[in-house]
Amino acid sequence: MTISSRFAGIGLLAAGLAIFPLLGPNAFVYDLAIRTIINAVVVIGLNLLFGYTGQISLGHAGFLGLGTYASAVLATHAGWAPLVALGIGAAGTGLLAFLIARPILSLKGHHLAMATLGLGIIISIVLNNETQYTGGSDGMSVPAFAIGQWQLRGDRNWYLLVSALLLIAVWAATNLVHSPAGRALQAIHGSEVAARVAGIDVTSVKVKVFVLSAVVASVMGSLEGHYLEFATPDSAGFVRSILLMAMVIVGGMASIVGSLIGAVMLTVLPQALSAFQGGETIVFGIILVATMIFMPNGLVPTVRDRMARLQS
Amino acid sequence: MLSQFLQFLLAGLTVGATYALAALGYTLVYNASGMINFAQGEFIMLGAMTASALVAAGFPLLSSLAIAIAFTTLVGFAMAKFAVEPARTTSMTSLIIITLGAGQVIRGAVEIGLGKGNHALPGLSDDRPLNVLGAALAPQALWIMGISLVIVITLFWYFNSTMHGKALVATSHNRLAAQLVGINTMGVLTFSFALSAALGAIGGVLLAPITFTSYSAGTMLGLKGFVAAAFGGLGSSVGAVVGGLALGVIESMTAAYISAAYKDAVAFVLIILLFLLAPHGLLGAKTSDRV
Numbered sequence: 185m186t187i188s189s190r191f192a193g194i195g196l197l198a199a200g201l202a203i204f205p206l207l208g209p210n211a212f213v214y215d216l217a218i219r220t221i222i223n224a225v226v227v228i229g230l231n232l233l234f235g236y237t238g239q240i241s242l243g244h245a246g247f248l249g250l251g252t253y254a255s256a257v258l259a260t261h262a263g264w265a266p267l268v269a270l271g272i273g274a275a276g277t278g279l280l281a282f283l284i285a286r287p288i289l290s291l292k293g294h295h296l297a298m299a300t301l302g303l304g305i306i307i308s309i310v311l312n313n314e315t316q317y318t319g320g321s322d323g324m325s326v327p328a329f330a331i332g333q334w335q336l337r338g339d340r341n342w343y344l345l346v347s348a349l350l351l352i353a354v355w356a357a358t359n360l361v362h363s364p365a366g367r368a369l370q371a372i373h374g375s376e377v378a379a380r381v382a383g384i385d386v387t388s389v390k391v392k393v394f395v396l397s398a399v400v401a402s403v404m405g406s407l408e409g410h411y412l413e414f415a416t417p418d419s420a421g422f423v424r425s426i427l428l429m430a431m432v433i434v435g436g437m438a439s440i441v442g443s444l445i446g447a448v449m450l451t452v453l454p455q456a457l458s459a460f461q462g463g464e465t466i467v468f469g470i471i472l473v474a475t476m477i478f479m480p481n482g483l484v485p486t487v488r489d490r491m492a493r494l495q496s
Numbered sequence: 497m498l499s500q501f502l503q504f505l506l507a508g509l510t511v512g513a514t515y516a517l518a519a520l521g522y523t524l525v526y527n528a529s530g531m532i533n534f535a536q537g538e539f540i541m542l543g544a545m546t547a548s549a550l551v552a553a554g555f556p557l558l559s560s561l562a563i564a565i566a567f568t569t570l571v572g573f574a575m576a577k578f579a580v581e582p583a584r585t586t587s588m589t590s591l592i593i594i595t596l597g598a599g600q601v602i603r604g605a606v607e608i609g610l611g612k613g614n615h616a617l618p619g620l621s622d623d624r625p626l627n628v629l630g631a632a633l634a635p636q637a638l639w640i641m642g643i644s645l646v647i648v649i650t651l652f653w654y655f656n657s658t659m660h661g662k663a664l665v666a667t668s669h670n671r672l673a674a675q676l677v678g679i680n681t682m683g684v685l686t687f688s689f690a691l692s693a694a695l696g697a698i699g700g701v702l703l704a705p706i707t708f709t710s711y712s713a714g715t716m717l718g719l720k721g722f723v724a725a726a727f728g729g730l731g732s733s734v735g736a737v738v739g740g741l742a743l744g745v746i747e748s749m750t751a752a753y754i755s756a757a758y759k760d761a762v763a764f765v766l767i768i769l770l771f772l773l774a775p776h777g778l779l780g781a782k783t784s785d786r787v
Contacts, residue, residue, distance in 0.1 A: 297532075301719070465604030480587070
């Protein structure tokens with residue numbers, strides 16, 4: 185992938201994001217787009233951890249929920265400015281991720297899966313039980329996002345904000361992946377021992393990418409809370425964690441375009457199926473199983489391989 | 497005070513016995529294939545929900561339970577046949593995702609078929625509590641402990657004395673070697689899924705009279721079963737049973753003396769600590785020779 189084609193991809197994405205409002209989307213479509221983009225940014229971070237570095241995380245929604253509630257609780261009970269609350273949430277989540285990263289990432293396979301899953305569940309249990317701050321399972325309202333006197337309101341403004349963040353995320357992730365650090369990530373996925381022999385400080389790389397993906401999730405969680413003006417413990421729940429993971433897998437491991445496609449597919453699809461109870465859960469499960477059977481690497485890498493084979 | 501303590505102990509052992517059954521299910525599949533079946537909890541839920549739906553439809557209790565267990569076993573078999581086998585992958589991550597996905601399918605199907613509400617199931621005998629040294633004991637608790645004990649002993653005999661059981665143990669030790677001596681390792685895998693589904697369903701129909709059940713009850717029960725299995729060091733049947741009982745008692749004591757709200761968190765705090773301090777479980781050796 186040359187530098188110019190990288191820019192072409194981001195240019196294409198920017199053009200697409202810019203054209204979208206001109207199509208005159210209604211409130212419903214805007215809402216779907218905003219939620220898709222929020223998921224996409226989280227999934228790009230998670231893909232760096234899971235798709236590129238190979239570290240499974242089944243509790244990632246826990247970090248997202250921590251961001252949501254940091255914003256909700258600090259803005260509501262302490263009256264802090266949303267931006268400050270968002271920053272505190274991100275810093276706190278980053279610190280938590282940093283403290284647990286070293287011991288947790290020394291685990292392998294299903295031990296790692298179970299430990300990250302347990303972590304996410306502990307976070308959601310805390311959010312469910314600290315009712316005096318969080319409102320428990322009923323959730324709590326979150327004030328609108330504001331900087332000083334200026335309030336962020338309206339679909340279009342939210343759309344522009346998250347679109348800008350998505351472009352930044354794609355640009356940063358693309359650069360990271362093609363930097364020496366990014367190659368180190370992929371080396372770890374290939375073989376930790378080989379990476380170590382090649383002189384990569386495997387543990388430190390894993391910790392960094394874990395903290396990065398947790399902070400990204402926390403920031404987007406904060407924004408999601410402000411956008412919905414509501415927070416529920418479900419945002420940190422097991423199902424949400426699996427959904428994020430599924431977006432990485434279905435779109436494509438170690439593929440940033442894949443993250444975008446995965447987020448679009450799995451945000452829009454449940455919406456389309458929400459008409460009948462439980463249908464989304466079944467389809468979601470079938471997609472997971474079918475992807476693993478027919479396209480173990482996810483949609484984008486599989487399609488890319490097919491194209492390459494056709495050309496040769 | 498003693499009678500109160502005894503009360504909590506009995507409650508813990510009761511729930512612990514069902515964790516033990518779930519943990520045995522994990523152990524079975526792990527031994528046959530080296531994989532963790534993240535749909536184990538959904539088997540527990542499916543057994544309980546099917547039974548309660550049948551009872552509500554007017555079927556007699558015992559045949560409802562039997563049909564529910566048989567049906568869940570069939571689902572476990574189908575899952576191995578149509579989701580796990582076609583994948584032909586040994587990647588741990590892929591297998592985790594497949595079993596998670598299959599679990600979601602079961603959960604969604606129950607949600608569509610039986611709704612979101614809580615369902616009750618009658619116990620095996622009347623529910624007048626017995627008095628044990630001043631502590632009340634529900635007759636259902638005796639059923640749970642008794643049936644769990646019978647199942648554990650039967651499994652023990654099966655693994656150690658039957659050709660079929662030994663084939664399963666051999667597969668767990670070395671898949672390739674087992675194949676070379678003519679063991680049908682794919683068959684072993686399918687069988688282990690069906691059997692673990694049956695164990696889950698039995699646990700589910702035994703526990704439901706005490707706790708209620710709903711389409712979403714499987715996740716937590718399944719995860720706790722896994723924690724119990726990991727306590728005992730994955731792959732050891734004795735470890736799974738001891739782990740299950742221990743987890744039940746620890747939970748019950750936490751709810752009684754520390755915080756009822758956080759009893760669900762105990763298992764996960766413990767599992768993270770355990771992985772960090774003793775990755776092979778409290779009772780598991782690096783390799784387990786006898787299951």
